[in-house]
Amino acid sequence: MEFSVRVDVTHRPGILDPQGAQIERSLPALGYRNVNQVSVGKTIRLVIEAEDEAAARTELDEMCRRLLANPVIEAYTVDLSENAVDPQVHVRA
Amino acid sequence: MSPRIGVVLFPGTNCELDVSWAVEQLGASARIVWHTDTSLADVDAVVIPGGFAHGDYLRTGAIAKLSPVMDAVARLAADGGPVVGICNGFQVLTEAGLLPGALQKNAGLTFRCETVGVRVESSRSALTGRAEPGAVLQLPINHFEGNYVCTAETLAELQAEERVVLRYVDNPNGSIDDIAGICSPGRNVVGLMPHPERASDAILGSADGVVLLESLLDAASSFSAASGAVAS
Numbered sequence: 405m406e407f408s409v410r411v412d413v414t415h416r417p418g419i420l421d422p423q424g425a426q427i428e429r430s431l432p433a434l435g436y437r438n439v440n441q442v443s444v445g446k447t448i449r450l451v452i453e454a455e456d457e458a459a460a461r462t463e464l465d466e467m468c469r470r471l472l473a474n475p476v477i478e479a480y481t482v483d484l485s486e487n488a489v490d491p492q493v494h495v496r497a
Numbered sequence: 498m499s500p501r502i503g504v505v506l507f508p509g510t511n512c513e514l515d516v517s518w519a520v521e522q523l524g525a526s527a528r529i530v531w532h533t534d535t536s537l538a539d540v541d542a543v544v545i546p547g548g549f550a551h552g553d554y555l556r557t558g559a560i561a562k563l564s565p566v567m568d569a570v571a572r573l574a575a576d577g578g579p580v581v582g583i584c585n586g587f588q589v590l591t592e593a594g595l596l597p598g599a600l601q602k603n604a605g606l607t608f609r610c611e612t613v614g615v616r617v618e619s620s621r622s623a624l625t626g627r628a629e630p631g632a633v634l635q636l637p638i639n640h641f642e643g644n645y646v647c648t649a650e651t652l653a654e655l656q657a658e659e660r661v662v663l664r665y666v667d668n669p670n671g672s673i674d675d676i677a678g679i680c681s682p683g684r685n686v687v688g689l690m691p692h693p694e695r696a697s698d699a700i701l702g703s704a705d706g707v708v709l710l711e712s713l714l715d716a717a718s719s720f721s722a723a724s725g726a727v728a729s
Contacts, residue, residue: 419646420671422606471563474556474592476599477646 406453406487407460413473413480414445448472451487460484500525500717503540505570505586507532507550507561512583512694516546519697523707525714532564542579542623542717543570545586547639547692557585557600557642558592567593576724579623579716580686584640587678587688596679596688597655598647604671608641612703614666615677615691622662622680623716624687624709633666634705636691643690645672645679655679663689685716 415421423444431439454460464482473480502520506513506529517527528540532550537543551560561567567589574580574595582590590596603609615636617628628634647655652674655661663678670690678689693706 420601420604420644422602422604422644422671426606471555471559474559474599476591476597476648477601 405456405460406451406489407457407484408487409450409452409460409464409482409484411448411450411464411468411472411480411482412445413448413468413478414443416477416479419477445478452484457484457486498721500541500714500721501539502527502713502717503530503537503543504528505530505532505543505545505566507548507564507589509550509552510546510548510585512546512548512585512692515692516544516583516694519694519706519710520544520714522697523710523714525717530566532561532566535565535569537566537569537573537578540573541721542581542713543573544713545570545580545582545589546694547584547586550585550589553585556592558588558590561589562593571595574681574683574686577683577685578720578724579713581624581713582686582688583692583694584638584643584690587690588642590686590688595686596681597651598645598679600642600690601644601646602642603640603644603669609643609669610637610639611669612637612696613669613691616664616666617662618664619659619662619680621659622684622687622712624678624680624689624693624713625662626712626715628708628712632708634691634708635696635703636693636706637695637703638669638691639695640670640690643670643672645676645690647673658682660684662687663691685720 424442428442468480617632664675668675680687693709696703696706
């Protein structure tokens with residue numbers, strides 16, 4: 405099975421987010437005074453092949469801990485959806 | 498015999514020649530070690546110098562920790578050999594798990610490039626053996642991600658074990674507890690954001706980094722003598 409994956413890496417709660425804080429201080433300059441809790445993170449997209457969703461999630465969690473995020477300062481969430489298999493490609497394979 | 502210092506070169510490292518020059522001025526020999534090398538058997542200490550290893554892609558030091566040479570660095574550290582990470586090298590050592598915590602963007606969101614006062618807090622480390630606790634050294638900093646962070650438990654441990662070896666007199670980047678440099682439990686692995694090699698001659702504006710580099714050469718010589726004794 406093939407899955408399209410989106411990993412969101414954000415600052416851990418309690419860790420200073422200087423970029424988020426700067427944006428939060430800047431938005432009022434444009435008149436937006438109703439914004440708070442701004443946080444800047446990063447998004448990593450990838451495609452993974454795995455036996456099933458559970459296997460994919462296990463492996464992705466390991467990737468996040470070992471490389472994609474730094475657990476000391478970052479938290480992460482993993483979203484994935486199964487890719488539809490193209491029947492033509494499937495037949496040829 | 499003069500101590501042999503390995504200086505690790507990743508793609509994107511840019512302080513390897515400065516570090517080599519500085520330690521050679523003090524009587525050591527320097528060998529540039531390419532990041533795919535897998536042996537550090539012929540050096541008595543290793544320095545991971547500043548720069549932008551692997552472009553600092555993903556996070557500072559995140560890709561560098563996967564370079565083959567890092568297994569050799571970890572082995573040297575485990576054997577008690579002196580390992581010093583300067584600036585980007587400090588970031589690499591935290592990513593590799595050889596030092597605790599992490600370095601994030603400066604609190605002021607500015608790249609800081611200036612000479613700052615750094616206080617020696619402990620002479621018990623591979624980089625501060627000759628330094629007087631309480632002495633203030635004028636050392637250049639040159640970083641955007643030098644804001645040291647760690648968990649409350651890690652900080653308590655660092656403080657209790659006197660592993661904060663250098664502190665900023667006037668915190669330039671928001672580092673927790675004004676931390677400029679820390680060491681490992683064995684005190685042989687040291688990471689710091691300031692650049693001692695750029696303060697290694699009066700003509701550079703300060704020679705205050707010399708005492709740190711001389712301490713490293715001492716540690717390298719001691720390690721060499723000790724491992725030589727074990728071997729024979």
